[in-house]
Amino acid sequence: MEVPGLGQAFALQVGRDMRLAFRHLGQLANPLMFFIMVTTLFPLALNPSPQLLEAIAPGVVWVAALLASLLASESLFRQDVDDGTMEQLALSPQPLALMLLAKTAAHWLMTGLPLVLVSPIVAYGLFLPQEAVPVTMGALALATPILSLIGGMMAALTVGLRRGGGLLSLLILPIAMPVLIFGARATDLAMTGLESVGAIYLLAALLLLAMSLSPFAMAAAMRISLD
Amino acid sequence: MSTEPAESGTESLLEAKDLELWRGERRLFSQLSLSLGTGELLHITGANGCGKTSLLRVLCGLTLPETGEVSWRGQRVMRNRADYHAEMAYIGHRESLKGELSARENLSFDLQLRHALSPEDIDQALDRVGLARARDVMARGLSAGQKRRVSLARALASRARLWVLDEPYTNLDVPGRDFVDQMMSAHLATNGLVLLVAHQSHGVTGGRIRQLELA
Numbered sequence: 001m002e003v004p005g006l007g008q009a010f011a012l013q014v015g016r017d018m019r020l021a022f023r024h025l026g027q028l029a030n031p032l033m034f035f036i037m038v039t040t041l042f043p044l045a046l047n048p049s050p051q052l053l054e055a056i057a058p059g060v061v062w063v064a065a066l067l068a069s070l071l072a073s074e075s076l077f078r079q080d081v082d083d084g085t086m087e088q089l090a091l092s093p094q095p096l097a098l099m100l101l102a103k104t105a106a107h108w109l110m111t112g113l114p115l116v117l118v119s120p121i122v123a124y125g126l127f128l129p130q131e132a133v134p135v136t137m138g139a140l141a142l143a144t145p146i147l148s149l150i151g152g153m154m155a156a157l158t159v160g161l162r163r164g165g166g167l168l169s170l171l172i173l174p175i176a177m178p179v180l181i182f183g184a185r186a187t188d189l190a191m192t193g194l195e196s197v198g199a200i201y202l203l204a205a206l207l208l209l210a211m212s213l214s215p216f217a218m219a220a221a222m223r224i225s226l227d
Numbered sequence: 228m229s230t231e232p233a234e235s236g237t238e239s240l241l242e243a244k245d246l247e248l249w250r251g252e253r254r255l256f257s258q259l260s261l262s263l264g265t266g267e268l269l270h271i272t273g274a275n276g277c278g279k280t281s282l283l284r285v286l287c288g289l290t291l292p293e294t295g296e297v298s299w300r301g302q303r304v305m306r307n308r309a310d311y312h313a314e315m316a317y318i319g320h321r322e323s324l325k326g327e328l329s330a331r332e333n334l335s336f337d338l339q340l341r342h343a344l345s346p347e348d349i350d351q352a353l354d355r356v357g358l359a360r361a362r363d364v365m366a367r368g369l370s371a372g373q374k375r376r377v378s379l380a381r382a383l384a385s386r387a388r389l390w391v392l393d394e395p396y397t398n399l400d401v402p403g404r405d406f407v408d409q410m411m412s413a414h415l416a417t418n419g420l421v422l423l424v425a426h427q428s429h430g431v432t433g434g435r436i437r438q439l440e441l442a
Binding site for chain 1: 336
């Protein structure tokens with residue numbers, strides 16, 4: 001029997017997850033709301049002088065993005081495992097690694113991409129110099145998928161536990177540190193007018209590494225969780 | 228604990244050798260061997276908690292047994308998941324439906340991962356299980372019995388050779404149970420294989436029926 005190709009299976013999974021996400025948009029908006037709220041609370045709580053805000057802007061934007069991704073990754077596989085659709089996926093003739101990569105891709109489109117898109121507005125509110133905005137957006141566009149993939153790996157590992165929430169953050173944060181460091185560094189360098197391309201390249205390398213290795217880790221972890 | 232090997236004449240497609248599984252401190256089964264050939268049904272029975280579902284999950288390749296191996300067409304399942312799963316349909320005790328998708332959308336996704344199909348194939352399968360009018364109802368709005376029928380439609384339309392059914396009669400009304408029996412009989416008649424876990428006796432006719440009681 002002819003089993004459909006990998007590209008088709010990938011597209012099917014992304015399509016289904018997007019459709020599901022659009023059917024309850026509220027849940028979807030959570031990480032985005034979190035990102036916007038945290039970044040707007042800083043100017044309110046601190047002395048709202050442009051110099052101070054400009055100085056803390058890279059840190060605030062990147063920490064908020066990291067935490068928003070962390071928040072989102074908890075829900076990545078939870079529902080599918082609970083309702084049994086993950087079992088059917090693991091028993092489909094398609095490779096589980098590919099299907100989980102597709103799920104993570106859909107998840108990024110719904111939670112990570114919006115962060116990238118609203119980041120210029122957030123940056124504006126924090127008095128981030130305009131010349132640093134394109135670099136920040138680019139760096140976020142590379143960093144948020146990495147965070148989604150790391151989150152996916154750890155979510156697959158902890159999804160079998162009833163209360164894996166705390167453990168999940170504990171697992172994700174140390175591995176996500178390089179992303180935070182290089183991301184904030186890219187914004188920082190761009191602000192001071194220096195060449196930030198080095199940090200961007202490092203993020204791109206991390207993304208390639210995450211994309212090529214994490215699907216297999218996700219699949220292996222998921223099989224253990226389903227056992 | 229073992230069932231006699233398939234009689235000569237039928238080729239044995241699914242084979243399990245010396246399976247042993249522990250759950251925590253408890254040994255569910257050990258040295259369990261079985262084989263299943265074309266047109267055969269293996270009815271697995273046993274008391275609650277004796278490991279029927281665990282055995283099915285081992286045979287599906289979801290759970291790794293402590294020792295022993297499962298093979299399909301002579302190839303180890305753990306090494307050839309894709310080939311095995313392309314020929315297997317599993318109905319677990321959860322329905323595996325997305326509440327926010329309609330019955331038709333749920334099936335269309337699950338089945339398109341397996342083989343190319345037209346929308347008519349899905350409608351036909353849903354008609355056969357008696358859900359012609361509930362095709363576009365969100366799965367969360369279906370009753371437990373209707374959800375079970377959607378699962379049955381998935382197995383019907385999967386074109387799988389081996390059906391692994393974990394308590395397929397759950398939540399079904401009397402005509403529904405009869406339908407499951409007919410469906411299994413028809414599958415056996417077309418040289419299909421059925422692994423059935425059910426408490427009650429089944430009404431499958433035809434095919435070769437064997438029973439395995441787990442202690």
